[in-house]
Amino acid sequence: MSCRDYETQIGDYVDGTMNEAERASFESHLAACASCRAVVADFSVIRSASLSLEPQLPPPHVWHKVAAAIEAEPKPLLGYGGQWWRALAPAAAMGLLVVALSWTAGQLTPVPSQRLARNTTATQPEPVSILAEYQLAAQDLTSTIEGLERIADTDRTALDMETADVLKANLTVLDGAIGESREALKKEPENDVAQESLFEALRNKVALLQDTIALINEMRKGNQEGAARIVSGLNQ
Amino acid sequence: MRPIYRQACSALAVLAWMAAPAAAQEPKRAEDISREIEAQIEQHIELAARQIEHLVDNHLDDIIDEVQRAIEKHASKIEIKVQSKVAVLAQRQAAEAARREAQRAREAERRRRDEVRRGTEYTDKLSKTLRLGKNGTFDLQNVSGDVIVTGGGGNEVRIEAIKRVRHPNESEARALLQAIDVRMEERNGNVEVRTDYPRRNWSGGVDFTVSLPRDANVILRSVSGDLRVSSLNGDLRAETISGDLVATAVKRIRQAKTISGDLDITDTDGDEVAAQTISGTLMARGIKARSVDLTSVSGDVRITDVESDRTFVRSISGSIDFSGQLARNGRYEFQSHSGDVRVSPIGSGGFSIEASTFSGDMRSDYPLTLQGNPPNNLVNRGPNRRPLRGTYGDGGALLTLQSFSGNITVVKR
Numbered sequence: 001m002s003c004r005d006y007e008t009q010i011g012d013y014v015d016g017t018m019n020e021a022e023r024a025s026f027e028s029h030l031a032a033c034a035s036c037r038a039v040v041a042d043f044s045v046i047r048s049a050s051l052s053l054e055p056q057l058p059p060p061h062v063w064h065k066v067a068a069a070i071e072a073e074p075k076p077l078l079g080y081g082g083q084w085w086r087a088l089a090p091a092a093a094m095g096l097l098v099v100a101l102s103w104t105a106g107q108l109t110p111v112p113s114q115r116l117a118r119n120t121t122a123t124q125p126e127p128v129s130i131l132a133e134y135q136l137a138a139q140d141l142t143s144t145i146e147g148l149e150r151i152a153d154t155d156r157t158a159l160d161m162e163t164a165d166v167l168k169a170n171l172t173v174l175d176g177a178i179g180e181s182r183e184a185l186k187k188e189p190e191n192d193v194a195q196e197s198l199f200e201a202l203r204n205k206v207a208l209l210q211d212t213i214a215l216i217n218e219m220r221k222g223n224q225e226g227a228a229r230i231v232s233g234l235n236q
Numbered sequence: 237m238r239p240i241y242r243q244a245c246s247a248l249a250v251l252a253w254m255a256a257p258a259a260a261q262e263p264k265r266a267e268d269i270s271r272e273i274e275a276q277i278e279q280h281i282e283l284a285a286r287q288i289e290h291l292v293d294n295h296l297d298d299i300i301d302e303v304q305r306a307i308e309k310h311a312s313k314i315e316i317k318v319q320s321k322v323a324v325l326a327q328r329q330a331a332e333a334a335r336r337e338a339q340r341a342r343e344a345e346r347r348r349r350d351e352v353r354r355g356t357e358y359t360d361k362l363s364k365t366l367r368l369g370k371n372g373t374f375d376l377q378n379v380s381g382d383v384i385v386t387g388g389g390g391n392e393v394r395i396e397a398i399k400r401v402r403h404p405n406e407s408e409a410r411a412l413l414q415a416i417d418v419r420m421e422e423r424n425g426n427v428e429v430r431t432d433y434p435r436r437n438w439s440g441g442v443d444f445t446v447s448l449p450r451d452a453n454v455i456l457r458s459v460s461g462d463l464r465v466s467s468l469n470g471d472l473r474a475e476t477i478s479g480d481l482v483a484t485a486v487k488r489i490r491q492a493k494t495i496s497g498d499l500d501i502t503d504t505d506g507d508e509v510a511a512q513t514i515s516g517t518l519m520a521r522g523i524k525a526r527s528v529d530l531t532s533v534s535g536d537v538r539i540t541d542v543e544s545d546r547t548f549v550r551s552i553s554g555s556i557d558f559s560g561q562l563a564r565n566g567r568y569e570f571q572s573h574s575g576d577v578r579v580s581p582i583g584s585g586g587f588s589i590e591a592s593t594f595s596g597d598m599r600s601d602y603p604l605t606l607q608g609n610p611p612n613n614l615v616n617r618g619p620n621r622r623p624l625r626g627t628y629g630d631g632g633a634l635l636t637l638q639s640f641s642g643n644i645t646v647v648k649r
Contacts, residue, residue: 007283007286007287007290008287008290010287011287011290012290027550035279036512038285039280042280043287073412114332126521129437129626136582152616160345162337162340162341162344162345162478162496163478163495163496163612164339165337165340165341165343166334166337166338166495166514166515167495167514168337169330169333169334169336169338169515169534170332170334170337170514170515170533170534172333172334172465173330173331173333173334173534173552173553174328174552175330176323176327176330176553177327177328177552177574177640178324178640179323180324180327180573180574180640181640183319184594184595184640187316191594192592192623193592193593193594193623193638193640194594195639196571196638197594197640198548199592200571200573201552201573202553204533209535210513215477224538
């Protein structure tokens with residue numbers, strides 16, 4: 001091999017990133033080549049000098065240029081030396097999305113089959129994680145809420161405007177709390193505060209929807225006195 | 237590099253000129269040296285250029301990747317912060333909207349009542365006294381109109397009902413008064429009051445003023461009227477949709493509920509207080525009770541001068557503000573999703589505390605001993621922290637404080 005062949009390896013040699021065989025070959029060349037030895041000596045001086053420098057943050061416009069260059073650069077799918085995960089990242093993201101959707105869909109599906117499954121396992125107990133129990137309970141409550149919402153949406157006009165607005169505003173509050181808790185659980189599935197907040201909000205929503213429906217029914221029947229009884233179910 | 241090269245060549249030329257006398261003796265050698273140096277510089281420059289080219293070809297992608305990863309990491313952190321702030325803001329806005337709606341409902345209720353009071357009012361007064369058995373229950377259901385119930389001595393229930401109708405036509409008003417059916421009956425030692433209203437648009441209601449034995453159990457239900465109960469030792473269950481509910485000196489409040497109306501419980505020295513509201517403000521003052529259990533969805537909960545062995549307060553977006561004496565071995569749990577939780581222990585009793593929040597802040601005016609460390613004020617910022625456990629004094633009472641996105645503070649009065 002000639003000096004020209006070795007030139008591109010000088011940096012790796014100085015950085016110490018060569019493998020054993022490459023280094024042995026290069027060092028045997030160095031022993032016979034004063035020119036390359038000189039270059040190695042120069043590179044070593046530059047390297048040690050650069051290591052003594054304070055880290056410098058590039059100015060913002062450099063970052064913008066780099067970001068623009070990255071954006072403009074076509075992304076190869078594979079063959080990205082040592083960066084195979086980048087090509088697989090979209091697939092992995094899709095996989096996660098599918099898992100998330102499955103979980104969400106599970107929450108929206110009727111419960112009996114899952115309940116049945118759980119009852120079946122009662123004869124052959126299996127260890128069930130607290131997280132799994134939470135998810136199962138969340139499915140129950142979410143399914144209940146789905147059903148109740150469908151019923152409640154059928155005839156809200158039976159309620160007087162002020163009461164309907166108050167109920168609607170509070171359902172929005174509960175939806176916000178449920179959404180916030182779920183977002184938190186996506187990031188930290190076992191966070192106690194997020195779990196408890198989710199259940200408290202779901203439980204409150206079920207109670208409020210049940211009472212909304214009962215109130216609607218009583219009002220529709222013109223039974224305001226009966227409507228007065230409905231309040232008894234609130235928050236239970 | 238090229239300018240450097242030129243400068244180097246110029247420098248060498250000057251050196252050569254200065255060394256001219258010597259060079260005159262050996263001119264050929266100086267030129268050789270010059271050419272040699274020039275060639276070496278050329279070689280070094282070329283090599284350095286190739287090294288740089290190699291570096292760019294082989295390592296730029298890695299550098300860009302590293303930069304991209306750093307950017308993504310920072311962007312992710314910023315995104316989480318922004319999402320958290322947006323969610324908290326949205327939740328606060330929703331809570332504010334709920335409060336506004338509740339306020340609107342209460343104002344509508346007031347307007348309705350003002351309307352009822354305007355114009356010519358026609359009334360019809362009824363009164364009846366009925367006997368209430370021992371441990372008997374007084375049960376009243378009404379739609380519109382205020383209900384005032386006061387406990388006292390004896391074993392009789394005295395009921396005064398005033399039907400109120402406003403109408404431009406007197407005969408029509410009288411007909412409506414007749415159509416309002418108020419039934420007051422004694423059944424198996426209990427007393428029941430029911431009101432049936434004509435099914436058409438009209439303005440009016442029935443106000444009730446009731447005095448009964450203070451040991452009686454009382455059940456009240458109404459849609460839009462206020463409920464006021466005082467001096468009662470028996471069980472109270474009272475519910476209204478848009479009216480306010482006020483209970484004073486009631487020993488056992490088993491159930492006090494409103495949707496948009498406010499709840500006010502004062503001067504209770506007794507057994508149990510259980511109250512719930514959707515969006516009204518819940519206030520409890522001067523209470524001594526074995527247990528206090530208060531809940532709301534968007535309404536704030538304010539508790540002052542409360543002594544209780546077990547106090548549980550929960551809200552979704554309302555804030556919780558508690559001040560009271562903490563009993564040794566007592567349990568106090570305060571939980572809100574997005575509202576703040578503020579606790580002011582009164583007296584010298586110690587407490588153990590477990591406080592947790594997802595994205596709020598925590599602070600204590602009391603020096604707390606945290607996991608064997610010297611007493612310190614509990615201050616914690618930043619999201620996703622672990623629960624904080626500590627003790628103050630003898631650690632006798634157990635305080636559990638939780639808020640998802642609200643702040644938690646333990647305040648010294």
